[in-house]
Amino acid sequence: MSARLTVTDPVLHRLAEEVGVEGPVAVEGSRTRWHIGGAADPQTRLVKAPTGIVEYVPDEMTVCVRAGTSVADLHAALAEQGQRTGLPERGGTVGGAIAVGENDVHVLGRGRVREAVLQIRYVADDAKLVTGGGPTVKNVTGFDLPRLMTGSLGTLGLFAEVILRTNPLPATTVWLESSDADPFAVLDTILRPSAVLWNGIITTVQIEGHGPAVAAETARLAAIGTWAEVAQAPELPAHRWSLVPSELGDPSRWNGATWVASIGVGTVWASIPQPATPTNPVVAALSRRVKQQFDPTGRLNPGRVPGAH
Numbered sequence: 001m002s003a004r005l006t007v008t009d010p011v012l013h014r015l016a017e018e019v020g021v022e023g024p025v026a027v028e029g030s031r032t033r034w035h036i037g038g039a040a041d042p043q044t045r046l047v048k049a050p051t052g053i054v055e056y057v058p059d060e061m062t063v064c065v066r067a068g069t070s071v072a073d074l075h076a077a078l079a080e081q082g083q084r085t086g087l088p089e090r091g092g093t094v095g096g097a098i099a100v101g102e103n104d105v106h107v108l109g110r111g112r113v114r115e116a117v118l119q120i121r122y123v124a125d126d127a128k129l130v131t132g133g134g135p136t137v138k139n140v141t142g143f144d145l146p147r148l149m150t151g152s153l154g155t156l157g158l159f160a161e162v163i164l165r166t167n168p169l170p171a172t173t174v175w176l177e178s179s180d181a182d183p184f185a186v187l188d189t190i191l192r193p194s195a196v197l198w199n200g201i202i203t204t205v206q207i208e209g210h211g212p213a214v215a216a217e218t219a220r221l222a223a224i225g226t227w228a229e230v231a232q233a234p235e236l237p238a239h240r241w242s243l244v245p246s247e248l249g250d251p252s253r254w255n256g257a258t259w260v261a262s263i264g265v266g267t268v269w270a271s272i273p274q275p276a277t278p279t280n281p282v283v284a285a286l287s288r289r290v291k292q293q294f295d296p297t298g299r300l301n302p303g304r305v306p307g308a309h
Contacts, residue, residue, distance in 0.1 A: 026301040029096030067095025095159040101151025109194025122157030170208035181225025
């Protein structure tokens with residue numbers, strides 16, 4: 001659902017005026033994932049999205065926040081009410097996290113970024129403010145614009161404000177690692193790990209929940225390996241890959257690089273970029289049609305290509 005609804009917030013209108021109707025333009029966040037999707041056109045004019053939490057309703061588990069707000073600041077405010085979101089904490093902004101669409105390392109427990117975005121307000125190519133989605137899932141009908149915008153790298157619209165789903169902070173969080181456990185057996189052994197990571201040698205698992213439940217799940221892991229508690233997850237390399245499990249074991253693929261796979265998700269972080277692969281012609285044609293509909297003059301973040309490594 002999308003509409004050019006009347007938006008009275010002067011802060012958002014100032015962003016729309018700054019975007020204007022002429023010349024290439026993009027929103028600049030914290031540049032934590034600036035390399036994803038290729039290099040931006042050097043002639044692109046950069047603007048900043050507004051910051052701040054507009055409305056937070058803990059009982060409804062939703063928060064309305066401006067796109068320039070850092071994820072760290074948002075999560076610090078939510079933590080006062082015992083909540084968080086599924087956005088990754090990597091030093092970036094809310095708008096940047098949604099534009100890139102990269103899931104948090106704890107995606108199995110927190111959910112995907114696309115599932116967290118309930119409503120989005122963005123500046124269109126003609127400098128108009130557009131609203132897509134709704135503040136609650138039950139109020140959303142028609143085309144799911146927030147999910148389309150997530151991962152679009154700002155090439156379809158420049159994000160101004162979003163409404164996000166929140167979820168509770170767990171009472172207990174434990175990280176465990178093993179050098180003799182099959183990482184793929186973890187998902188069949190415990191009910192709902194928040195993360196299962198593997199670097200080809202060490203399996204690292206995060207379990208979250210109420211204390212007794214975490215203890216019970218930890219005990220179940222003993223059936224598939226020897227585990228020790230650790231302070232945190234392993235450090236993730238810089239480049240995100242998409243791979244199926246059968247592709248992990250090919251040593252020629254890594255060429256000495258370090259990597260950490262998120263089991264059950266299809267994401268691998270590696271110290272080298274993933275080689276480019278040909279785009280399915282049907283997908284490429286559909287992407288061009290969508291781009292034409294949203295940005296017929298190609299002025300929104302030119303040079304960036306969603307899905308490119």
